Amino acid sequence: MSLQRIVMTVNGVERTVDAHPMERLLDVLREKLGLTGTKEGCGEGECGACSVLMDGSLVNSCLIPVAQAAHAQIVTIEGLGSPEKLDPVQEAFLHCGGSQCGMCTPGMIMAAKCLLMHNVKPSREEIREGLGGNLCRCTGYMRIFEAVEAAARKQESEAAR
Amino acid sequence: MRKEGAAKVCGTARYIDDITLPGMLHGATVRSSIARGRIKKITFDPAIPWGEFTIVTAADIPGANCIALIQNDWPCLAAEVVNHPEEPIVLLAHADKHRLAEAVAAVRVEYEPLPSVHSIAESERKDAAVWGEDNVLKSYLMEKGDVDAVWAGADFIVEGEYETGAQEHLYIENNGVIAEYSDAAGLTIYGSMQCPFYVHKSLVKLMALPEDKVRVVQVETGGAFGGKEDYPSMIAAHAALLVRKAGRPVKIVYDRAEDMAATTKRHPSRTRHRTAVTKDGKLLGAEIDLVLDGGAYSTLSSTVLSRATIHAGGCYFWPNLRVRSRALATNSPPHGAFRGFGAPQSLFAIERHMDRVAAAVGLAPEELRRRNFLRPGLTTSTGQVIPEGVDLEHLLARAMELSGYKEKRQRFARENERRALKKGIGLAAFLHGAGFTGSGERRMGSVAAMDATADGMLRVLVSSTEFGQGTNTILCQIAAETLGVDYGVVQMGPADTSVVPNSGPTVASRTAMVVGRLVESAAKEMRHVLTEAGLIGEQYSTEEFQRAASMYVGKHGQLRTEGHYEAPPNVFWDDELYRGEAYGAYAWAVYVAEVTVDTVDYRVAVDDFVAVQEVGRVINPVLATGQVEGGVAQAVGYALYEKVVWQKGRMANNQMTNYIIATSQDIPPIRVYFEEVPYKYGAYGAKGIGELPMDGPAPAIVNAVSHATSADFCAVPLLPEDVMTKLAQVKSQVVEVVGA
Amino acid sequence: MRAAPEQYEMISPGNLAAALKLMASEPGRWLPVAGGTEVMVQYSAGRLPQRNLMNVWGLPELRRIEVTPDAVVIGGGCTFAEIRAHKAIAAEFSMLAKTAAWVGSIANQNRATLAGNLANASPAADSPPALLAYEAEIELISVRGTRRIPYTQCHLDYKRTALTQDELILAVRLPRRFAGWRDYVRKVGTRNAQAISKVCMAAQALVQDGVVEAIRMGMGSVAPVPLRLAAIEECAAGRKVNATLIAECRQLLDKMIAPIDDIRSTIEYRRLVAGNVLEDCLRTLAGTA
Numbered sequence A: 001m002s003l004q005r006i007v008m009t010v011n012g013v014e015r016t017v018d019a020h021p022m023e024r025l026l027d028v029l030r031e032k033l034g035l036t037g038t039k040e041g042c043g044e045g046e047c048g049a050c051s052v053l054m055d056g057s058l059v060n061s062c063l064i065p066v067a068q069a070a071h072a073q074i075v076t077i078e079g080l081g082s083p084e085k086l087d088p089v090q091e092a093f094l095h096c097g098g099s100q101c102g103m104c105t106p107g108m109i110m111a112a113k114c115l116l117m118h119n120v121k122p123s124r125e126e127i128r129e130g131l132g133g134n135l136c137r138c139t140g141y142m143r144i145f146e147a148v149e150a151a152a153r154k155q156e157s158e159a160a161r
Numbered sequence B: 001m002r003k004e005g006a007a008k009v010c011g012t013a014r015y016i017d018d019i020t021l022p023g024m025l026h027g028a029t030v031r032s033s034i035a036r037g038r039i040k041k042i043t044f045d046p047a048i049p050w051g052e053f054t055i056v057t058a059a060d061i062p063g064a065n066c067i068a069l070i071q072n073d074w075p076c077l078a079a080e081v082v083n084h085p086e087e088p089i090v091l092l093a094h095a096d097k098h099r100l101a102e103a104v105a106a107v108r109v110e111y112e113p114l115p116s117v118h119s120i121a122e123s124e125r126k127d128a129a130v131w132g133e134d135n136v137l138k139s140y141l142m143e144k145g146d147v148d149a150v151w152a153g154a155d156f157i158v159e160g161e162y163e164t165g166a167q168e169h170l171y172i173e174n175n176g177v178i179a180e181y182s183d184a185a186g187l188t189i190y191g192s193m194q195c196p197f198y199v200h201k202s203l204v205k206l207m208a209l210p211e212d213k214v215r216v217v218q219v220e221t222g223g224a225f226g227g228k229e230d231y232p233s234m235i236a237a238h239a240a241l242l243v244r245k246a247g248r249p250v251k252i253v254y255d256r257a258e259d260m261a262a263t264t265k266r267h268p269s270r271t272r273h274r275t276a277v278t279k280d281g282k283l284l285g286a287e288i289d290l291v292l293d294g295g296a297y298s299t300l301s302s303t304v305l306s307r308a309t310i311h312a313g314g315c316y317f318w319p320n321l322r323v324r325s326r327a328l329a330t331n332s333p334p335h336g337a338f339r340g341f342g343a344p345q346s347l348f349a350i351e352r353h354m355d356r357v358a359a360a361v362g363l364a365p366e367e368l369r370r371r372n373f374l375r376p377g378l379t380t381s382t383g384q385v386i387p388e389g390v391d392l393e394h395l396l397a398r399a400m401e402l403s404g405y406k407e408k409r410q411r412f413a414r415e416n417e418r419r420a421l422k423k424g425i426g427l428a429a430f431l432h433g434a435g436f437t438g439s440g441e442r443r444m445g446s447v448a449a450m451d452a453t454a455d456g457m458l459r460v461l462v463s464s465t466e467f468g469q470g471t472n473t474i475l476c477q478i479a480a481e482t483l484g485v486d487y488g489v490v491q492m493g494p495a496d497t498s499v500v501p502n503s504g505p506t507v508a509s510r511t512a513m514v515v516g517r518l519v520e521s522a523a524k525e526m527r528h529v530l531t532e533a534g535l536i537g538e539q540y541s542t543e544e545f546q547r548a549a550s551m552y553v554g555k556h557g558q559l560r561t562e563g564h565y566e567a568p569p570n571v572f573w574d575d576e577l578y579r580g581e582a583y584g585a586y587a588w589a590v591y592v593a594e595v596t597v598d599t600v601d602y603r604v605a606v607d608d609f610v611a612v613q614e615v616g617r618v619i620n621p622v623l624a625t626g627q628v629e630g631g632v633a634q635a636v637g638y639a640l641y642e643k644v645v646w647q648k649g650r651m652a653n654n655q656m657t658n659y660i661i662a663t664s665q666d667i668p669p670i671r672v673y674f675e676e677v678p679y680k681y682g683a684y685g686a687k688g689i690g691e692l693p694m695d696g697p698a699p700a701i702v703n704a705v706s707h708a709t710s711a712d713f714c715a716v717p718l719l720p721e722d723v724m725t726k727l728a729q730v731k732s733q734v735v736e737v738v739g740a
Numbered sequence C: 001m002r003a004a005p006e007q008y009e010m011i012s013p014g015n016l017a018a019a020l021k022l023m024a025s026e027p028g029r030w031l032p033v034a035g036g037t038e039v040m041v042q043y044s045a046g047r048l049p050q051r052n053l054m055n056v057w058g059l060p061e062l063r064r065i066e067v068t069p070d071a072v073v074i075g076g077g078c079t080f081a082e083i084r085a086h087k088a089i090a091a092e093f094s095m096l097a098k099t100a101a102w103v104g105s106i107a108n109q110n111r112a113t114l115a116g117n118l119a120n121a122s123p124a125a126d127s128p129p130a131l132l133a134y135e136a137e138i139e140l141i142s143v144r145g146t147r148r149i150p151y152t153q154c155h156l157d158y159k160r161t162a163l164t165q166d167e168l169i170l171a172v173r174l175p176r177r178f179a180g181w182r183d184y185v186r187k188v189g190t191r192n193a194q195a196i197s198k199v200c201m202a203a204q205a206l207v208q209d210g211v212v213e214a215i216r217m218g219m220g221s222v223a224p225v226p227l228r229l230a231a232i233e234e235c236a237a238g239r240k241v242n243a244t245l246i247a248e249c250r251q252l253l254d255k256m257i258a259p260i261d262d263i264r265s266t267i268e269y270r271r272l273v274a275g276n277v278l279e280d281c282l283r284t285l286a287g288t289a
């Protein structure tokens, strides 16, 4: 069946791809747009390694047919910061030991980012819930919680300035 | 800070599935659908345009059809018989990966079924002989003193049987490799793995290639936990066979369902204890019978069994002890390495058993343990003398204080009477031998190197790999500290068998302790070389050192130094009798778990977790704490959630939806504390840390659940269904007593 | 990924009328996809039989929440994230808000729709017990018009609903006639997030001096369809919650449910825990827990 031309804004840049409508957003990002920071861990919505922001809300890109992402605003891990200029959440993960093998990390950071966008000072309980769909097999989550709290403090002190 | 951390938090770290080579094909595997049988016929459904596919069977293997490990009984592709479900039979490759699922389903294999066995009991009874004559993959007998003489003098004899289930590694990155080949360069494998030289060794045999025509490169690896110790040799072998036939690079990356169904798990176990103890709680002796389910092939079972055997007596002094252990074959995919490597199984048994011995004697669990702890001067189960500095009593006291153990133990018991939510607190004391067992390290003869580039960058060259545990960071830290330079100017060389020396596999918590020590000597040697050359003095800055190194490279072409393994003095090990220095050093720990058991739905929640350990010097506290927390979280899963549901040797719940690991909402606060007693022969005093935290949580948690419910639980995983069954029994027993 | 995308078609009709027209023109041919959290899982596993899909995600007509004097009407295309966040639902239908918060994870709730949860017709779905206890009605729409049926008539059998092949779930209607009722809701899952229910229950009751004047209860995961526990409601009405009543109710429940053994749990567990939850529910509502 035929390819469709799909336009979306990815990390602030308008991108056009020719894709089958049922291709997963995950594959389009990774294979057609070269954004391999978004990972696949399960392909069934369970692990959150493929989490991205779509129109401001957290979604699992493995469960999104690309046709449903037409005209959407997508933000992936590559849209946050770079090793030279880290986003505060990335920086906090790096400093607090929130990333070990790194496979859950991009999705985890997107979930943390989304949480902090909606809740500038989340409690431990709220952090646990906000990250509940992002499985990490390495860290035991403690360093991740601390990273999110550190990022929240940083955002707060920057906002105060 | 983590060396490769910035790349990881930015998503620029490149894992195997992020890499694409020009002209690359995708590979897939046709696997057996039955547990055991003879392959009668393989047919290819004519509806598929097979001309577009590369097809490989066992007949295409140029060398030996096996994955080289300890005994070479693990076929790369089944040729005549299959011995477990999901055993690889045929390989396919195609340029379009979306063509593969359909093609795999269109290869039909006809079998003549053979009888199979699917549990330790069935294998032991020899319901069918599925491996050798008696299904015994390996057995050990380890004896100390004269255990037969103790029973007569015992005040109590306590028996118990304990079981542990299989556990799936569930690294978030599935197994994957890319293979490429050219006549000039030979075969190159890129992949997600722990041990590049294992893969190398296996491929040389399988592909009948000279050693220098096989190159194995580890790329960023998304978690391993032992699960990428042996299996990468298999998937690399498959990609190698496809690339030779297709003449184009081939990528094989498993999806989650395939990875879970086809790759290794932790060995299930059954352990029987019989213990003689006095009325004062002094342990007189014990007989321990330990069985591991090894799966269909021997793979790493003998070494896993060895560690399980040595740890079976726990951290106690046994004047008399006999441990008989066996690994038995069953018709499931082979069980393999998993963080802890046999120790979690046998330590679960002993630590659960100690609570029951304490109850029989009428002592508090901590008191029975305290009276029998190994102390400096006493000998372990293998006769190894405990060195000065080991102080389990102190670890116990600290763990009890930090967790409020004493007060809670009493209060919970009192309050539980009136509550539907029953609370409990339990502990476990344990040890973990760091490094290879026995003479393994000496046989290995590992080497690490350092070199400098023309622009003065300093590189650590080892085959030890990073897969999240912090290898890169720790080894660079050790090198920088030894060289006296900034951490930032030390880099890791590529984990590429054509560049680095063989510093051994990345297993057994040996990296910081053993390989770190080698890096330390390589770095010392580099400093020595530059001093001898008159390029640096006593004192120098990082820049001066780099300038000196770069001048040396300019003059001599290269600056490369090595560190070679030297066994610590007075270390003896008898492989026959299992006597002597089993490990260079042990790490020690006491863990306390606090739980709530809900008597409406029988779910267990872990409310608090205290982990106190002594692991030598802690080189990097953030990484070390993260290792412990991660290990504890995995072990919480092992204890309460992670059940592999077997149906005729096949994992039936091979999806993340159905194999339950703890989420961020299930994990208790994990409070980690270190006591530091530097180890003389480890790099900067380090001992192993990676595996230790996997050992203690399961018994601590089950001890706590038993405390909360006054019921005796002896198996993990302990699911709500199991709690229900036991509590319903307890209830009906009470009714019976009343009725009588 | 075990599916080949080029073998599938997806059409985005863009508005409700066009969607209904497409469904009417070729009944049964076009499978609606809203959040895709059920359909995409099937698809990726290579287990989706339908090859023709119709995108209904974001159709504005399905995505309204209306508060009228006698009902709160929730569009079928509303996500559980939207339901959780809605003030009137949180205030008056808090059991639905709570079940919404149970559906998988944040990322899942941002996509999973109420209609998808009902149309998918899994007995383990989390929202049905609350809808049963609230005596919800569902509004179905097709080119032929709309019709309204009590939610109790929605599920015919395992994975079979009363929807005809050309119909969509337009909305779920919650009557506002339960002011002053107490509620009880509980999910027994495999873990605290991302969990499929082993037993799920919602109930509300009017209780006066320990006497249950009226009670409505729904339970999931214990039979091929979510169950309204009508016989137990009748049994409990007008009575005090005590050991006798509880024993009678547990017996009734035992007869009504037909739990199964599967890779997630056992018949025995589901049966005993369903009874325990029912008991906990009655005691809690009566204030005797």
Ligand SMILES: Cc1cc2nc3c(=O)[nH]c(=O)nc-3n(C[C@H](O)[C@H](O)[C@H](O)COP(=O)(O)OP(=O)(O)OC[C@H]3O[C@@H](n4cnc5c(N)ncnc54)[C@H](O)[C@@H]3O)c2cc1C
Pocket (backbone or CB within 6 Å): A044, A045, A046, C031, C032, C033, C034, C035, C036, C037, C038, C039, C040, C041, C056, C062, C076, C077, C102, C103, C104, C105, C108, C111, C112, C113, C114, C115, C116, C117, C118, C119, C120, C124, C125, C126, C127, C167, C168, C169, C170, C194, C195, C196, C197
């Ligand atoms: C990781 C994960 C966790 C989950 N956890 C839970 C959980 O805890 N509890 C729970 O209950 N569910 C859970 N689910 C299941 C799922 O999220 C819900 O059932 C969800 O509500 C389905 O909605 P959807 O819009 O995504 O459905 P879709 O996948 O889009 O569709 C599902 C079905 O509904 C039909 N459909 C959709 N919209 C309409 C409409 N308007 N009219 C008629 N038919 C329609 C579709 O044709 C399809 O048959 C989980 C799923 C995942 C992937």
Ligand code: FES
Pocket (backbone or CB within 6 Å): A039, A040, A041, A042, A043, A044, A045, A046, A047, A048, A049, A050, A051, A060, A061, A062, A063
């Ligand atoms: S890959 Fe999408 S949730 Fe796991």
Ligand code: FES
Pocket (backbone or CB within 6 Å): A098, A099, A100, A101, A102, A103, A104, A105, A135, A136, A137, A138, A139, B172, B222, B223, B468
């Ligand atoms: S860091 Fe490895 S899975 Fe989270």
